[in-house]
Amino acid sequence: MARRERPVLVYDGDCGFCTSCVRFLERYVPVDAEIVAFQFADLDALGTTAERAEHEVLWVDRAGRVSGGAEAIGRLLTAAGGAWRAVGVAMRIAPASWAAHLLYRLVANNRQRMPGGTAACALPAARRPGAADRG
Template sequence: MTTHVPETALRRTPLLMYDGTCGLCNACVRLLLRIDKAGTLRFAPLQGPTAQAILRERGLPTEDFDSLIFVPDFPRKDGPHWSRTDGVLQVLAELGGVWRVVSWLRVIPRWLRDPLYKVVARLRYRLFGEYRPRPLAKVEWAARFLP
């Protein structure tokens, strides 16, 4: 006797947690929404209840909004996660296609990549300002955001 497992139970659910008040972060999320034609990525602001619960479960800081966190299968509590440039490169690998090629930049050591990330993170509000809410380009994108 075989048991039928629903297709949705077999799918991974990649989640990108980002600073929900940052203009640059929100612009990047909107770009990812356009690039991710398959619609697999989910998004949650680090300040929101979903991200806060995941951060607590994984023993990560709940007040550090200077780094994005990418979790390739967020319902799995014991799965991996990546932050800073590792997170960015993992998201690009997740998207596939030409973006997977860009993700090969991980051959550059983290100690060379992350300092630039930290500089941009420190200056992002001065350079890009706070996020000003506006409608999404496609209404169906709203379902990809977790509170």
């Protein structure tokens, strides 16, 4: 794996809820990372697949290790430092990690119902409006 200058957060750019979450992170969480929608990312170079990126948010650390879902959020918060670091570390240790994973899956599986979510969030990426334009 090639070392990266900065970690990368990969999210679903077609999902309004995911995009709102990323905007919150950009505004309030001081992490030095590249943030990219999976639809515009070189997923092969990042060591992941579109199927995985559709399923969960991804964190690719400087060493090229890929984490997903609640683990990815925990690693992002840990990298942010300060009080965010404490939250990120805590949510990666059992039993808090179990709760974080369950909460993440609950939200991810219902993101179309979350604030900012739309019906398109429930569709597989290939069936969303505009998907053919990116193919």
